[in-house]
Amino acid sequence: MQQKKDILAMKKNVIETSTGHNRDKKFQSWLMVAICIVSLTIYFSFFSEGTYLENMNLLTFIGILILLSIFFFWFITFIYNPIEFLKEKVKLKRSIFNQAGEEIELTIDSHGIVEENIGKSVKIINRISWDGVKRVSHDKHRYFVYYEDRAALLLPKEISRAGEEQKEDYQALIHKYILPRTNHQLKKVK
Structure with a gap:
């Protein structure tokens, strides 16, 4: 049991301190921002009646993009570590190492x-x-x-x-x- 706690503590430390995980977290955050911007632009350009300028003015559209981008960037940054840790716990449960003694x-x-x-x-x-x-x-x-x-x-x-x-x-x-x-x-x- 102690061995499992030690391994989980090490995995948590790796997620929180490694440059690789930090890079992945930033990449996923910026990717979500890009997806948000592209999705909203496509929606307002093609799927809404008229152009997005007719539905809302340009400043409102840019404001919504900025707010949603900030939210998604913060959200991904906030949930990255717990999700990665949960994935590591699942891997540990399934691993042969855990059962081999x-x-x-x-x-x-x-x-x-x-x-x-x-x-x-x-x-x-x-x-x-x-x-x-x-x-x-x-x-x-x-x-x-x-x-x-x-x-x-x-x-x-x-x-x-x-x-x-x-x-x-x-x-x-x-x-x-x-x-x-x-x-x-x-x-x-x-």
Whole structure:
């Protein structure tokens, strides 16, 4: 259950902080504005009786276009993140990963992070050097270590199943390699 919460938290962080999602959100907003303008122009030009100048004056038509464009731009910007997060939740429910009970082991040292996904049939190893870390974001319980715009490793802020010496070593590595890369200008995710 905790693994699912961690993955959802990471997906939410990716949606909120990645430049790719930000670009997609802006594109979809402007696309909706363009569709609105073209649709209204076609309607008033071809489907209304007379020309749109006879039905309303030009300034009123331009005012309506501007107001609707602003509304749709704001609306798409407002609903983009929740819709993308909902899509990610649906994908997670359907994924084999969620049902496979895979075990993930992370090893952190002075060279970087090694992630080992031990599945039923395949062992996947992902190595990320500290130079390969693009950015680090965080919420209350975890660090999101991005090695691509939309791909990250998840590190807990505190480890529970370890001895005191291992906990101290972990915190020392976090302070040395993770915290300096944390972009404090990014909005913290709650």
